[in-house]
Amino acid sequence: MRKIISFMHISLDGFVAGPNGEMDWIKVDEEIFDYVGKRIGETNTALYGRVTYQMMEGYWPTAGDEPTASKHDIEHSKWYKEAFKIVLSKTMEEADLTNTKVISENLSDRINEIKQSDAEDEILLFGSPTATHSLIQQNLIDGYWLFVNPVVLGQGIPLFTDIKDKIKLRLLPITRQFNCGVTELNYLVDRG
Template structure:
């Protein structure tokens, strides 16, 4: 059975975006970028909410982005190799290959995907990941914690649900970024 892994960047105070919706507080870090690319190579399917999908689609739709460096070319290749499922009620079509569009998040369909997938699955977007966590579908949570506090915004983990985690691995980067890999032990209910 494939694992469903929530992967995200968070500020030290736990946010993926600041109060204005920006995440430009993430500085460029080539070592973290290469590490993320290797993580993506192990994944067969990406599950995205609309906003994150539209941000990531440029890795296929903008050839100049991949042409910037060997690192960006590797990332684009890894991103394009995976299947993508986008959950959106507003998109009418997708702009990338190997991508399907779903109108709503269906936990039963994701359970079936996990049972039949040959490679792991990642889920991105805090709102989508929160739905999957509440449904008990997320197996791992991988956080890239950046050494900045943004003071508020969109939380990286769902609020209103108690979830216990077991630390599986950690990696420190010279810039102060820490990658934390947790197994979810289960949520203890809505608070």
């Protein structure tokens, strides 16, 4: 069965964005871009909430075509255009979207159908705090790929909110500290 892995930058105190959605505190550099690009390249399925999808769709399809595009922009733009995208939204229509499926109802059933498909790659959930909260509450996230940034925000949008039941996690031995001070942590949900 395929796994949904939440890929998120997080502050040391557990926030994924500032109070107004600010993400200017996130540290990324070429070292992180190269590292993340390798893992993203192992999957061809991306999961987004509507807001994050619209932000990505407004940039990535043409980012690699710009004359000043970085190596990362070229590579990720190519990946983005080829990836199958799943969007959780109650307001978007699926018509006219290329290589994209919109899930607007029966979230648990629809996600479980996708997880049980023949494909074997991970489904990476990019950011998308509202979608992440919905998936956590329905026990649909199988792992967390977290990039802990060396900052305490004090307030903002938390990664974990309105948790009803304890979620046991198993830390995988894949961790890395980057030169910019960001630390990568990988957890799988322990369902045993």
